[in-house]
Amino acid sequence: MTAVRIGADPIEALMDEKVLITVDGLSPNEPVTIKASLEEDNKKFSSYGCFTSTRRGRVDLGTQPSLQGTYTGVDSMGLLWSMDQEPCHEMHIRFQKRDVTNPVVVNIKVFKGHITWDNLFDPHLKPLAESQIYRRYMAKSVRREKVGHGNIRGVLFTPPGPGPFPGVIDMYGGGGGLFEHRAALLASRGFCVLALAFFLYEDLTTVFTDITADYFIEASKWFSGLSRVLSTGIGVIGLSKGGVYALEMSRHSSTVKAVVLINAVSFYSDVPLKFSKGDIPCTEFHFDGIVPTKNGLDFRKAQQPSDDFFIKVAPYS
Numbered sequence: 660m661t662a663v664r665i666g667a668d669p670i671e672a673l674m675d676e677k678v679l680i681t682v683d684g685l686s687p688n689e690p691v692t693i694k695a696s697l698e699e700d701n702k703k704f705s706s707y708g709c710f711t712s713t714r715r716g717r718v719d720l721g722t723q724p725s726l727q728g729t730y731t732g733v734d735s736m737g738l739l740w741s742m743d744q745e746p747c748h749e750m751h752i753r754f755q756k757r758d759v760t761n762p763v764v765v766n767i768k769v770f771k772g773h774i775t776w777d778n779l780f781d782p783h784l785k786p787l788a789e790s791q792i793y794r795r796y797m798a799k800s801v802r803r804e805k806v807g808h809g810n811i812r813g814v815l816f817t818p819p820g821p822g823p824f825p826g827v828i829d830m831y832g833g834g835g836g837l838f839e840h841r842a843a844l845l846a847s848r849g850f851c852v853l854a855l856a857f858f859l860y861e862d863l864t865t866v867f868t869d870i871t872a873d874y875f876i877e878a879s880k881w882f883s884g885l886s887r888v889l890s891t892g893i894g895v896i897g898l899s900k901g902g903v904y905a906l907e908m909s910r911h912s913s914t915v916k917a918v919v920l921i922n923a924v925s926f927y928s929d930v931p932l933k934f935s936k937g938d939i940p941c942t943e944f945h946f947d948g949i950v951p952t953k954n955g956l957d958f959r960k961a962q963q964p965s966d967d968f969f970i971k972v973a974p975y976s
Contacts, residue, residue, distance in 0.1 A: 665767050665790040673847055674763070674794050674840075679735055682769050682788070685716040691787070692728075692774040693718070695738040696745075696766045702752050703745040705780075706730070706738045709773040727773065739765070739794075746780060759843040760803065762793040797843035806853065811878045812863055813855040814839055816846030817887055824851040826888035828879065828908070832899030833867065833929075835859025841896070853882045857904065872934040875908040883914035892916030899923050906970040907932065907939075918972070926964040942968045 666681040685691060689712045696705040708725030710718045721735035729741035744752050756763060768786040778784075797803065800819040806812060814837065818824055827850050829842040835858035842854035855878055859865055883893045894917040897905030902923020909915040927941040948960035 663769060663788040665769060665788050667767070667790065667792045670791075671762065671793040671795065673798060674796050674844055675848075677736060678739070678792060678794075680720045680738065680767065680792075682710075682712070682718040683716065684788075685712040685718065687714045687716055688712060689716065689771075690773045691718060692770045692772065692779070693720075693738065694768045694770065694779060695742065696768075697742070697754075697763055699754060699756060699763065702754065703747060704742040704754055705745050706742040707774070707776070707779055708737060727775075729776075738767075755838065756796055756840045759797040759839045762795045765792045765794060766790075767792065796840040796847070798847035801843065801846045803839075803843070807861075808881055809877060810874055811855070811881055812861050813837060813853055813878075814842070816842050816852045816854070818846050818849050818851065822851065822887040823889045824849060824887060826850070826882060826885070826893040827852045828855050828882055828893060828895045828905075829853065830855050830857065830895070830897045830901030830904060832901050833858065851885070851888050853878070857901075868930050869933065870904075872904075872907050872911065872932050872939065875904050876911045879908050879912040879915055883912070894919065896921065897923055900929075903927065903932075903970070906972055909972050910970065924962070925970055926962075926968040927970065928962055928964070928968075940968075 663682065663684040666683065668679045672678055682693065691712065692707055692709050694705060694707045706729040708728035708730060710723055710725060712718050722733060724733045725731050725737055729743055730737035766789065768789040770784055770786055802817045804815045806815050827845055829852055831838045837854060837856040837860050839854045842852040845852045856863060857870055857874060858867065864870060882888060892914050895905040895908055895915055896919045898921045902920035905918045905920065906925060909918050927939055929941060929944055931941050932939040942962050942964040945961050950957040950960060
């Protein structure tokens with residue numbers, strides 16, 4: 660009998676690149692389950708799909724449908740985007756890649772028969788074959804440098820080559836710390852990116868109300884002035900609270916030409932923002948307006964800003 664083999668093309672790639680997974684050496688019309696799993700920071704995630712091999716004993720995720728699993732239908736990337744936390748975790752968790760200099764290692768296993776999620780983690784299950792693929796946020800040619808210029812703290816990612824490159828400042832939310840994966844991936848695609856921390860990182864403030872607008876203005880001026888960054892202007896990406904600060908940055912820095920908000924509001928919320936030219940007030944937060952739903956907490960009734968609280972940004976010309 661021919662040995663079962665798992666193929667992956669490419670075996671190592673960036674996170675946003677497609678990978679084609681195949682299984683060969685099966686019996687004709689054989690039912691199998693393909694499982695993908697990874698572990699990051701002691702957090703485990705898995706996905707699976709149930710397939711029936713062709714008359715030639717092959718499964719090709721790019722042409723054959725998953726009949727049941729964490730995804731169904733034909734999708735060559737289904738095993739990667741449909742991962743869910745494993746049953747060993749009681750609390751809700753999310754995947755976060757902390758060390759972008761190392762790849763995400765994804766384990767692929769093939770099991771005989773169609774297996775349900777409840778039985779997928781039985782330690783007695785023996786795979787017909789197993790392999791690994793590697794997914795990178797940061798291309799090996801990208802340069803990563805810690806930033807400690809003046810008050811600014813973060814990490815600077817620069818693509819290979821002489822530049823100058825289009826520049827982007829990338830910020831996350833009010834949970835603080837520093838997340839580098841999005842910045843690393845953008846740099847792998849040709850952007851010079853500053854992953855900017857503003858709270859609960861190194862010697863930055865640990866008190867939310869001590870965050871200042873001056874910090875973001877300083878960061879935008881320093882970054883846009885780098886010789887490796889195109890002088891025509893920069894973009895800013897802000898997630899959640901970082902989105903509010905991204906808009907505020909664009910109000911005071913003429914070098915900011917584009918802003919992308921992700922799950923963020925466009926008004927001053929939660930706490931006032933300190934500013935050397937006068938603190939910026941915020942809307943009142945009503946805790947009794949938070950509505951629990953099956954998908955999380957709905958904050959729409961907790962904050963009802965008047966027009967005065969919305970951040971006014973001049974259109975780019």
